[in-house]
Amino acid sequence: MNYPLDFSDDFPRALRFWIERFLYYKLTSLASYKVKDNDLFLQALQNIQSGGKNNIEKIVEICRTARLSGLLGITTYMVPLKRFYDYCTKLRLASMEDISEDLAREFMSITTSHLKLASQKNYRTVLLNFLKFIEENNYIDKEAGKFHLFRIKLESSLKKYHDALPDHLDDTEIRRFLESLENYQNKIAKNITRDKLLVKIIIYSGARISEVLGLKINDIFEEGEYFRFNIIGKGNKNRIVYMQAVHIRDLLHRWLGLRANIPNSKKSKLLFITGSTKSLNATYAYRVVQSILINAGIRKLKNGPHMLRHSFATLLYKKSKDLILVQETLGHSSVETSRIYTHFDRDNLKYGADLINPKSNRSKKG
Incomplete structure (x- = not known):
């Protein structure tokens, strides 16, 4: 059965609707022999079909119920989808059509850069499967047979998400x-x-x-x-x-x-x-x-706008050489997140090159 791409004029509810439909599909396609408590499983199936009325915390709770019933694998899908939902709603998108390749790339870069490669692969797989599910089950104009394709591939290597330096203005x-x-x-x-x-x-x-x-x-x-x-x-x-x-x-x-x-x-x-x-x-x-x-x-x-944020951070570190200041100003949870901006400090990199020059007498910055 197909549904309107923007199931609701309210973007967060529309996104929750599709998350619920996708999770319902996964719950009914995961290995049924793993279900140990049929009552809990049926409760989860019933509650996950709210048409997007459940808030995201309620959806997470339903997945916990499904997990308790024996379907441990549902967590593999819920965690990335919860993070994706939080990311998209903070951007105040107006329509499901606003989900783009650039948005998906930024989500991967910002959300998974600190994760292990296996976790990055899981996020990528879940996101692509989720978007493909929507592509196969949505319509924009049912009578005309029009439906929406996101055309999101995330073809770049996962290592790139982890190591790529953010674009910025000099x-x-x-x-x-x-x-x-x-x-x-x-x-x-x-x-x-x-x-x-x-x-x-x-x-x-x-x-x-x-x-x-x-x-x-x-x-x-x-x-x-x-x-x-x-x-x-x-x-x-x-x-x-x-x-x-x-x-x-x-x-x-x-x-x-x-x-x-x-x-x-x-x-x-x-x-x-x-x-x-x-x-x-x-x-x-x-x-x-x-x-x-x-x-x-x-x-x-x-x-x-996120590129402007990177530009600010790069300039701030270049002038201050203070990672803690960058962390506090940008609101990073860890100084390790801020450390990427040290890679743009070319003066510091040149100083490092001078230090390993056998003919150089420099031992410390003057």
Whole structure:
């Protein structure tokens, strides 16, 4: 039986619906002889068919029930799918069609880079099987026989996910990007101010796009020459980020004035909203950043907001040589995650080359 790709206008529910359908398929196709408790198994089968009404924690709980019934293998699917769900919902996608090759690659890179190769392979296999299942069971226009294909292959080696250095802008490209940002245009005039503010907060704070889109007006405080941002990051962890006020003060005040004139804007506490008071999504932010990059004549493999975060982190480490500062500013759970930015420190690498030169007398940095 086929179902609408966007089973619900609410993206999180639509994604949960497909996760439930996929898990139901897996539960009914896993080796039945492993079931030791039929009552628990039937309970799991019944509860997993909610049409996406179950929240993700409830779905995880149902899988635990299935596991207790004897189907231990269900965990192999649930863990990666839970992580994928969390990742996609934080990006505030508008439709299932927004799940793309780039998104899948970034998910793999960010989520699995610290995992063992076997776990990386499992994540890749589960994700590809899940998307293939949706391709085989969805429709966009049933009467016309139209259905959606993600065409996601993740062909690059798994080692690349683990070792690849993130794309970023160098000093010259950052200047060109900021010049292009000043000339940014939008068909809706008031959105120019909003979009410029959005991009500047990302590039001057290094915050994740989900964190910036989730900012509330009362999360921002002006303290003399700085703005303080109270950010809610991964795992609902709070952190504070500072930014020089000169970068965004005028844009912020102008946007707040424009925002106040949007009908019913007081109903939303979010800083960034649309003309209909809905929250902006990551797909829109990606298009804005990509447009600015194109106008600046900059081409990167990854053209989205996350690339700006990498650019911020690279520049921060280059100027500070302080991994702990990078970790705390970016909200990394471990300093090991931040360590990748040391690979861009060419001065340090040249210093290392000098140290092994037999004719060099250098023993320490001066």
